[in-house]
Amino acid sequence: MNESEIINYIEQSNRLPKINREFTNIISILDTSNNFDIDKLIDEISKWPTLKTSLLTVINSGYFKIPRKVYTLKDSVMYLGIKTINRLVLSYLIKCLLPDTLGRSDIIDRTKYLKHCLGTSIAATMIADKLGIEDKYKYFAYGLIHDIGNAVLDICLPGIINEVVKIQLKGVHQIIAERTVMEGCTHSDIGSWLCKKWNLPEDVNTAVAYHHTPLLATKYKEEAKIMNIADSISTLYYEKLLSLNTLYVLNETVADSLGITMDDIEKISKELPDKVEEMMKIINPSIFNSQLVS
Template sequence: MSLVKEILAKAEKLPAVPAVVQQVLALVQNPEFSFSKLIDTVRLDPGITAHVLRMANSPFYGLRQKISSLEQALALLGTRNLVEIVLSTQVVKYFQVDQGGYRLERGELWRHCMATALLAHRMGDMLKYQDTATLFTAALLHDVGKLILSQYVGERYHKIERMVGEDGKSFVEAEREVLGVDHALLGGLVARHWNFPESIVTAIAFHHAPERAAKYGQLTALVALANVLTLSMGFSGGAAGLAVPMPEGLAAMAGFGPREMDKIALEVKDINDKATELLNLAG
């Protein structure tokens, strides 16, 4: 079996996300979905329900009263926060593995992904972007391909590093040349394997090439921009984060001008602190 076939086969064997996550994502794709249907869907999984209530009662959300039901959580936190709690508490388990191939400590990739998701969410608010659940999910999972590629990158790290340092290639380009596939495209395959909406599949697969995302261009550009900004501040990028350039025109593609970008830059440090707090809660 060739290396790339071995990698793709491993991607298809990654355990599926809980059915509740798939159902919640499918539900919120419809702007006229029923709140009661959302609650009934989450309630199907007692473990997820317990996670939601624990996080809703944490200092992170700053609520003054104790939350004892999903109905209360939805009323006080809103649909968007409820969906994001469901996603983050269920996705974290996939990231609780070693990513030493990317020179990352345990938990660093999850922190980076959460920071990227929170920043993408914040940018979506600034633009009044409609589908924030999809934006948050795509940003949270944008590096899911690294979970599989880490062991292969680690074995060939020095070759990849040399291509980046001496040939001026981005880390993604070097991944593709050495392994036959990069973490972004592999992540898109994982998202498709999990039966996620095509918008999320596309945003993950092309977050290093948003110009190729066709009708999901703005969504993908927002994920790409959030990723580059968190990496540029040194937040959990590991070795790969040192070779991720800011593509020309990316901010404009996402919908921002220079003035808005100055405001966003001020948000990044606060976002990383919040990501660390959520990391501790979700884990």
């Protein structure tokens, strides 16, 4: 199937979650970016206490380096900033809408895949920190949902996922395998389509659409480049977990343009496994299994 046929199949299937009015309301609030109403957002989130509790658990984990425990999302804005809280809320909503429990591929290990997403989140944050980016923790949110295209395929077209993985097991890079199976289409294309369908913010769409092809991004170019390097670092970690022998591909042009050296990358790669395991102890995968759907 090509991209058009895949999207048509997903649209016609009954497996893609249909978002409810409350989710739409939250997206509308978040889409106002730095001007969004935090009190209105908190009122909407209060309808899902588990979501609020999960967010605060992660925020208070120590990873975000908040000087004291916070008890409300409003308090956390003081330390992390509106944009970071905005994107963290969004990432958790998307993960709840596309929980692992809906996945149907019989060949992938979803716990290990969650580790890849966390690895990308953590690596991206470390890169942003290295670059002195003030709003570095928004990259944690990008990492959680950068591969939503894979989640959609796992839910709606698991056979495609199975075929891609079988080709990967022969040592072929994931993107090449996807383009072979989907006639030029990739999980990034499917993810970008979903971002547009759900009216997600443009910077989120960029992280989803261009984390493999950052030089093609026309906006949020730095975000796309950081996500590309972070995803590459985490992919190596993830493929080691799966005992895959795919050649590790790092875009040195992108790294150089950011001022990231191979020493920086090796340092992040070395620290990543322990940091992922620490975060897995904090994030219970089951928190993403409460669907916010109608």
